[in-house]
C-alpha cells in the first residue's frame with residue numbers, strides 16, 4: 001500500500017492528507033496549562049487507516065492529568081502546581097498525600113480528619129500475617145510487598161466497587177495507611193523479629209520508623225532528624241506523573257481491576273534497576289567503586305559502548321537538567337550525616353563521581369545529571385535502613401501518587417481500556433505444514 005502523507009501545521013490543528021486517496025483529517029492540537037502542544041491522533045486509524053509507533057513513549061502522552069507537572073529542560077517539578085522545593089521544606093508527607101488525592105492543600109480540620117482516617121486504617125487484618133510466614137526469610141522484601149499488597153483485595157472486598165466514590169476513597173486511605181505496616185512487617189520477618197503494631201499517636205513517618213525499628217524488649221526513641229529526613233524522602237518520591245510504575249497502575253486499572261491489584265502491579269514495575277531499583281543499585285555501585293581514586297575508571301566504563309555498565313542514579317527520561325529532587329537530597333544527605341555524626345566513604349565517592357561526570361563531555365552532551373536515586377540511598381543507609389528495603393521505601397513514598405492517578409483515571413467519564421496497537425513484522429499468513437514434512 002502506497003500512502004503519501006502531508007502534514008500541515010496551523011495554530012490549533014495539524015492537517016494530514018493522504019495523497020493516494022485525497023482524504024484529509026484535521027488533528028486537534030491540544031494545549032495544557034503547562035507543557036508542549038499535544039496532537040490528538042485518536043481518529044487517525046478510523047479516518048486514514050494508519051497507526052503511529054513510539055516505543056518507550058518518548059513523544060506520546062498516554063492520558064490527560066491534573067496531578068503533577070515536570071519541565072525536564074528546566075528541572076521543575078510541581079505537585080498540583082506547588083513547587084517540590086516548597087513542599088519538601090514546609091510540608092509533611094501526609095499533607096502531600098492529601099494534596100495529591102484532593103488537588104488542594106488541606107485546612108487544619110481536613111488534615112486532622114485525614115490523619116485520623118489514615119490512623120484508623122493503619123493495622124492490617126490478622127489473617128494477612130500468615131502470608132508473611134509462607135516466604136523464606138531471605139526473600140527480597142519487594143517480592144513480599146507485591147504479594148501482600150495484591151492480597152489486600154482478598155481481605156478488604158467491602159470497598160471494591162470502583163464506581164462508588166466512597167469505596168474508592170476508603171481503598172485509597174487503606175492503601176496509604178497499610179503500606180507502612182506491610183513494609184515494616186516485611187523487614188521484621190526477614191530479621192526474625194516480632195511484628196510491631198502501629199501507634200497512632202505518632203506521625204505517619206514516625207509510625208513507620210517505630211514499626212521498623214522498635215522491639216518489645218526495649219524502649220525505642222525516634223530521632224527527629226531521622227524522621228524529618230525520611231519524611232522528605234517520602235515527599236520527594238510521592239509522584240512523578242506518567243513514569244513506568246504509575247503508567248502500569250493506570251493500564252491495569254483501565255481494565256477495571258481493583259485498586260489493590262493495580263498498586264501491586266505498580267510495585268512490580270517499580271522494582272527494576274532502571275526505575276525504583278536504582279537506589280539499591282547506586283549503593284552497590286558506590287561500594288564497588290570503594291574510594292574516590294577509582295571513580296575515573298568507572299566513569300570511563302560507563303562511557304564505553306562495549307560495556308553494559310551505566311552510572312546508576314544518573315540520567316532520566318524527562319530531566320535533561322539537574323533533577324530538583326536530587327538537589328534537595330544532596331543537601332539533606334549532608335545535614336543528616338552531620339547531625340548523626342556519621343561519616344561514610346560512600347558520600348565522598350558519590351560527590352567525586354558527580355563532579356567528574358558533570359564535567360565530562362559524554363555526560364554533558366547527553367544531558368545526564370544525578371537523579372533522585374543518587375543521594376537517597378546514602379541517607380537511607382545512614383539512618384539504618386537495610387539495602388534491600390530501599391526500593392520498598394520508594395514504593396511507600398510513591399503510593400499516594402499511584403492511588404491518586406488511579407482515582408483520577410476511574411473518575412474520568414471518557415476512560416477506556418488501555419489497548420496499544422503494534423507494528424507487526426512477523427510471518428505473513430501461511431498454511432500449516434504437517435510434522436512429517438518439516
Ligand code: CMC
Nearest residue numbers: 273274275276278302310311312313314315316317366371
Ligand atoms: N550512564 C551512562 N550512560 C547513560 C546513562 C547512565 N546512567 N543513562 C543514559 N545513558 C546514555 C545511553 O547509553 C544513551 O546513549 P546513546 O544515545 O549513545 O545510545 C543515552 O544516554 C540515552 O539513554 P537512554 O537509555 O536511551 O535514555 P532513557 O531515557 O531511555 O533512559 C534511564 C533513562 C533513567 C533508564 C537511564 O538514564 C538509566 O538507565 N539510568 C541509570 C538507572 C537509573 O538511575 N534509574 C533511575 C531513574 S530516576 C528514578 C525513577 O524514575 O525511578
